[in-house]
Amino acid sequence: MLLSREKSQLLIVDVQGNLLAAIDGKDWVLERCQRLLRAARALNIPVTVSEQYPKGLGPTVDPLRDLLGNADVVLEKIEFSCVKNEALRERLHELRRQGRSQVVIAGIEAHVCVTQTAIDLEAQGFEAFVVADAVGSRAKESRKLAIARLGRSGADVVNSDMVIFEWLERAGTPEFKELHPLVK
Structure with a gap:
């Protein structure tokens, strides 16, 4: 299943100062989260x-x-999975009721909050897309294990280029011209 901008929502998980400081490859993860957020804003995709x-x-x-x-x-x-938190769960479900059943997930830590959230979303009938180049953990091995587990659990593991190009669908549009600098 390809991503659709009309069916997507973006979820950025726990990219916070004291946690980000300990993440392996933190600058790359932050840059990729910013890239996704810029694309979502330009394409009117809701962000949580x-x-x-x-x-x-x-x-x-x-x-x-x-x-x-x-x-x-x-x-x-305080819950690790966003789906276990009442306010977050309600927000995600409200957006799904508006036709946004695809949740693009970025953030930290890949092996804890990101993985638990993606698995719980899949169990509740969402399509979870974890952006591999926009998630991180303190240890490289923890991130690698998370990506492998997510692929086996039913979540789609993608990268930020895949997300943006699938949201855009084609070149030559005003949106493509605006977002092209993010992907070139």
Whole structure:
């Protein structure tokens, strides 16, 4: 199944200061999350951001916060899976009721919150797309294990280029011209 901008929503999981600082390849993960967020904003794809215990881990990092619009939602949680948090679950389901059953997932940590969220989303009838180049863990091995497990669990493992090009569908459009710098 290809991604569709009309059926998609973007979920950015726990990209917070104190946690991001410990992530292997943190600059790359952050850049890829920004890339996805820019594309979602340009294509009017709804965005949800989770924050794991922000009192301890800090808020979502400024480079992402600066890109968020008024319609985007940032919700706190203490659960590892976003689906186990009532407010996040309701937000994701509300967007699904609007026809957005594809959840594109980026963030940290790949082997904990991202994996648990993707598996729970699949179990609840969503199509989960985990963006491999936009997820990270403190240890490389943990990220590798998460990507392998996600592929076996029914989630689609994609990269940010795949997401953006599938959302765009074709070249030559105003949206393509706007987003081309992100993928060249």
